Amino acid sequence: KAGVTQTPRYLIKTRGQQVTLSCSPISGHRSVSWYQQTPGQGLQFLFEYFSETQRNKGNFPGRFSGRQFSNSRSEMNVSTLELGDSALYLCASSPSSGSPLHFGNGTRLTVT
Amino acid sequence: GQQLNQSPQSMFIQEGEDVSMNCTSSSIFNTWLWYKQDPGEGPVLLIALYKAGELTSNGRLTAQFGITRKDSFLNISASIPSDVGIYFCAGQIMNGNQFYFGTGTSLTVIP
Numbered sequence: 001k002a003g004v005t006q007t008p009r010y011l012i013k014t015r016g017q018q019v020t021l022s023c024s025p026i027s028g029h030r031s032v033s034w035y036q037q038t039p040g041q042g043l044q045f046l047f048e049y050f051s052e053t054q055r056n057k058g059n060f061p062g063r064f065s066g067r068q069f070s071n072s073r074s075e076m077n078v079s080t081l082e083l084g085d086s087a088l089y090l091c092a093s094s095p096s097s098g099s100p101l102h103f104g105n106g107t108r109l110t111v112t
Numbered sequence: 113g114q115q116l117n118q119s120p121q122s123m124f125i126q127e128g129e130d131v132s133m134n135c136t137s138s139s140i141f142n143t144w145l146w147y148k149q150d151p152g153e154g155p156v157l158l159i160a161l162y163k164a165g166e167l168t169s170n171g172r173l174t175a176q177f178g179i180t181r182k183d184s185f186l187n188i189s190a191s192i193p194s195d196v197g198i199y200f201c202a203g204q205i206m207n208g209n210q211f212y213f214g215t216g217t218s219l220t221v222i223p
Contacts, residue, residue, distance in 0.1 A: 004154070035213075043155075043200065043213040056210050090154050098209035100145055101202075103154030 002027065004104035006091050012110045018079040021107045025072050025093030031055075032074040033101060034066060037088040046089075049074055050097040081111045114139055118201055118214030126222050131188040133217045135201030143204040144184035145211065146175050150197045158199075159186070191221045 005024040013019050025032050034046040045058035049068035066076040072093075078085055088108050092101035118135045125131060135144070143162055147155035159170050161177035161184060168175055172189045184201055201214040 033211075042215045045210055045212070048209065058210075092154075098143075098204065100143075100157055100160045101211060102157060103147075105152070105154045 004091055004093050004102055006089075006104035006107050008107060009105065010108045010110075012112065013081050014112055015081055015083060017081050018077065019081060019109060021076045021078075021089055021091075021109075023074045023076070023091030023093075023104060025074070025091075026102055029093035029095050029102070030072050031094045031097045031099070032068055032072065033092045033094075034074070034076050035090045035092065036060075037090055037106070038086075043090070046076070048097065055097050078109075083111050085109065086111045114203070114205060114212040116201060116203055116212055116214040118217055120217060121215070122218040122220070124220045124222065125191055127191060127193060129191055131191055131195070131219060132185065133199060134183060134185045135203070135214045136183040137203055137212075138182070139203075139205050140181040141184075141203035142181070142206045143211075144175070144177050145202040145204075146173075146184070146186050147200045147202065148197045149200065149216075155200055188219075191219075193221050193223055195219060196221050 007022045031050045033048040035043045037043050048056040052068045063079045068074045088106045090106045092103045146158045149155040159175040164181050166177040174187045176185045198216045198218050200216050202211040
């Protein structure tokens with residue numbers, strides 16, 4: 001079974017730009033969660049989608065948004081990028097909301 | 113959000129030694145998970161725990177769900193070089209879906 005696939009693996013953007021990250025969950029998994037990982041803050045929850053609906057949202061500004069498609073694939077968008085948005089963005093899928101998470105290898109975003 | 117205190121922050125051990133790390137919370141959790149993350153990769157699920165007192169093994173790894181439901185422990189026996197990485201605990205509160213993560217324990221195994 002293929003694991004969680006995140007694209008792209010690396011991104012370099014400039015302050016003020018926007019970015020879209022993509023996540024394909026494990027086949028059959030309907031829940032997708034997004035986390036931001038930084039050395040100082042660890043893994044911080046961004047949001048969770050289940051059956052195309054946002055179930056939970058973390059404490060991030062409105063510049064961070066996401067969506068889920070009918071095939072369970074998910075995208076995350078960050079607008080008006082700031083230097084502090086530089087991080088590893090991890091996507092995780094699970095069969096249902098609340099069951100153990102299976103992570104992808106992340107997208108490393110660098111904002112200059 | 114929920115605060116998970118994970119300790120120790122880092123460990124340097126000799127190959128063959130046993131390792132213990134733990135995670136504590138101020139809230140009662142109904143699920144504890146343990147993950148390992150290698151450089152440049154995402155966390156990989158090692159063990160999932162669902163009941164207070166539960167003891168579960170995965171090879172040389174053993175994890176326990178604390179009786180108080182506010183803590184969990186991970187032990188690695190007879191460490192080997194490939195055990196190197198960062199270990200994270202994650203917990204889920206009662207009636208919640210979100211998982212909260214500890215700050216990680218960085219493990220270095222000296223051959």
